[in-house]
Amino acid sequence: MSSQRSTILLADDDPTIADSLAPFLERAGFHVLVVSDGVSALEKAQAHQPELIILDVLMPRMDGRETLRRLRKAKIWTPTILLTQVGEASERALALEEGADDYLNKPFDPHELLARIRAVLRRVRPGERSLSAAWLLSAHDLSLDRRARRATLGGQTVELTPKALAVLEYLMTHPDEAVTRERLLEAVWGWAYPAGTRTVDTRMAELRRALNDDPAEPRFIETIPGEGYRFIAPVRGEG
Amino acid sequence: MVKRSWLNLLLVFLPLLAGIVEFILITIWAQSLPPFMVTADFGIFALVFGMTIRNLGIVALLTGLFITGVLLILYNRAVRRQEQMQMRLEEARREAEQARRSFLRRLDHEIKNPLTGLRAALVNMQEVRSETDRQRAVENASHAVERLTRLLTDLRKLSDLGERPIELWQVDVPDLLQDVVDAAKMLPEYKGREVSLLIPKVPSPFPTITGDRDLLVLAIYNLTENALKFTCETDSVEIRLGEDGRAILIEVADSGVGIPAEDISKIFEELYRGSNARSTEGSGLGLALVHRIISLHGGTITVRSSQEEPRGTVFTVRLPVSKKGFALRPSR
Numbered sequence: 088m089s090s091q092r093s094t095i096l097l098a099d100d101d102p103t104i105a106d107s108l109a110p111f112l113e114r115a116g117f118h119v120l121v122v123s124d125g126v127s128a129l130e131k132a133q134a135h136q137p138e139l140i141i142l143d144v145l146m147p148r149m150d151g152r153e154t155l156r157r158l159r160k161a162k163i164w165t166p167t168i169l170l171t172q173v174g175e176a177s178e179r180a181l182a183l184e185e186g187a188d189d190y191l192n193k194p195f196d197p198h199e200l201l202a203r204i205r206a207v208l209r210r211v212r213p214g215e216r217s218l219s220a221a222w223l224l225s226a227h228d229l230s231l232d233r234r235a236r237r238a239t240l241g242g243q244t245v246e247l248t249p250k251a252l253a254v255l256e257y258l259m260t261h262p263d264e265a266v267t268r269e270r271l272l273e274a275v276w277g278w279a280y281p282a283g284t285r286t287v288d289t290r291m292a293e294l295r296r297a298l299n300d301d302p303a304e305p306r307f308i309e310t311i312p313g314e315g316y317r318f319i320a321p322v323r324g325e326g
Numbered sequence: 327m328v329k330r331s332w333l334n335l336l337l338v339f340l341p342l343l344a345g346i347v348e349f350i351l352i353t354i355w356a357q358s359l360p361p362f363m364v365t366a367d368f369g370i371f372a373l374v375f376g377m378t379i380r381n382l383g384i385v386a387l388l389t390g391l392f393i394t395g396v397l398l399i400l401y402n403r404a405v406r407r408q409e410q411m412q413m414r415l416e417e418a419r420r421e422a423e424q425a426r427r428s429f430l431r432r433l434d435h436e437i438k439n440p441l442t443g444l445r446a447a448l449v450n451m452q453e454v455r456s457e458t459d460r461q462r463a464v465e466n467a468s469h470a471v472e473r474l475t476r477l478l479t480d481l482r483k484l485s486d487l488g489e490r491p492i493e494l495w496q497v498d499v500p501d502l503l504q505d506v507v508d509a510a511k512m513l514p515e516y517k518g519r520e521v522s523l524l525i526p527k528v529p530s531p532f533p534t535i536t537g538d539r540d541l542l543v544l545a546i547y548n549l550t551e552n553a554l555k556f557t558c559e560t561d562s563v564e565i566r567l568g569e570d571g572r573a574i575l576i577e578v579a580d581s582g583v584g585i586p587a588e589d590i591s592k593i594f595e596e597l598y599r600g601s602n603a604r605s606t607e608g609s610g611l612g613l614a615l616v617h618r619i620i621s622l623h624g625g626t627i628t629v630r631s632s633q634e635e636p637r638g639t640v641f642t643v644r645l646p647v648s649k650k651g652f653a654l655r656p657s658r
């Protein structure tokens with residue numbers, strides 16, 4: 088029944104990674120196409136129209152970023168996970184700029200990749216431009232200008248630390264998704280920190296205070312006990 | 327840039343050469359003049375210098391000699407300074423090269439061990455028959471992968487720290503230290519132990535520091551983790567806070583085995599492992615990270631340790647207190 092399985096295009100030039108990940112994803116119920124460079128990834132993406140693309144950043148002939156840029160330029164909105172080094176703020180900004188739907192740091196646990204794939208497939212509607220590719224995000228009276236790194240609430244600028252802003256950005260681009268504290272740490276901080284979960288909670292408290300969001304009756308961020316957080320307001324993307 | 331070269335030397339001796347030429351020309355010229363003109367004084371010229379045409383040549387020669395002498399002294403001084411600077415540069419380059427080599431050697435060692443464990447575990451996975459042995463091989467393989475991942479993560483932290491700007495916000499230090507103690511409680515080494523946190527009641531509120539709270543937590547946590555690693559249940563571990571008006575002092579002290587004197591100067595080097603730390607697990611980058619973080623905050627870290635009674639180790643971190651009216655903005 089391979090026709091009912093979602094197709095994933097996996098582009099990684101390291102055969103030890105591709106050869107191990109492909110059977111793992113196949114076992115998880117996906118049909119996997121493997122390519123080893125950006126040019127082939129671009130061709131296969133256009134020819135086979137997979138449901139999701141996984142792109143490594145460093146690849147011969149055309150790197151993952153350029154591949155993703157060209158896909159988006161050609162209005163191909165296939166959800167894409169970038170295997171990148173997002174510890175650095177500039178790298179994360181780049182990954183978002185190119186319209187990646189999610190990103191994962193190498194080395195990663197294959198189960199984490201699987202969780203990311205499932206979350207992205209649940210979130211993104213086929214053929215539609217995802218929130219990750221939008222520069223202006225808005226929910227109720229809250230809007231986030233990702234390029235200017237500025238959030239406003241009811242037209243008033245919200246004073247936020249860069250980390251809290253990055254947390255807000257991650258939550259708004261992953262609305263209605265249960266985001267664990269560990270995931271936030273990896274995506275926003277880039278490293279695992281000691282007292283990590285408390286670190287996330289501190290920033291979340293800051294964010295809630297700035298957004299006048301009551302944890303008991305949240306308009307924006309809901310706490311999922313024992314799990315993490317969820318952005319519950321409907322998010323629109325522009326630009 | 328003044329270099330030792332023939333051209334430069336020629337330029338230095340040019341005034342002397344000119345003086346000699348002038349002396350010869352004047353002497354020859356003086357011979358063709360009538361005797362009274364050679365020895366006679368010449369008005370104002372003579373009043374000022376009291377000289378004759380003949381000793382005018384000597385004056386030119388001496389002036390040339392003087393200028394050359396001065397130039398020679400200046401030239402030598404500049405060249406020596408230049409050479410010293412080059413020597414220092416060369417020495418720094420040699421030291422950097424040596425540090426790079428020793429870093430690679432240490433890295434090789436740190437990677438080799440878990441990799442050997444991983445290979446052995448893979449062989450065991452293929453060859454062992456019983457499910458229990460296979461399970462043990464899988465656990466060993468996972469453990470080796472975890473060690474490699476930890477090493478890689480710490481290397482990335484170190485390189486990230488050199489490249490990205492740190493956030494600068496006001497940090498409440500007692501609160502930060504409480505977070506460190508809470509996080510340390512999750513460590514397996516903490517079992518059956520206690521970390522005493524000593525926070526003074528005065529001044530109140532305690533002065534704040536300006537910096538990246540997450541990074542500072544990481545630094546003090548690393549010191550605390552180390553203290554717990556190198557002590558046993560009967561030893562004490564303390565985190566003490568103090569201030570002297572200009573700086574905040576955080577001390578992480580333990581009554582453990584202490585650091586050998588020959589290791590003290592090297593413990594902040596990347597991947598350096600002291601002789602009594604080799605059997606203890608860790609990436610070998612923890613203290614290098616602490617040093618980098620504290621330096622990025624304009625602070626200092628020092629260590630004193632004794633292996634004889636009263637034995638123990640004290641790491642002292644000094645961080646400048648926030649200036650009054652400091653604008654709370656990130657360093658972007």
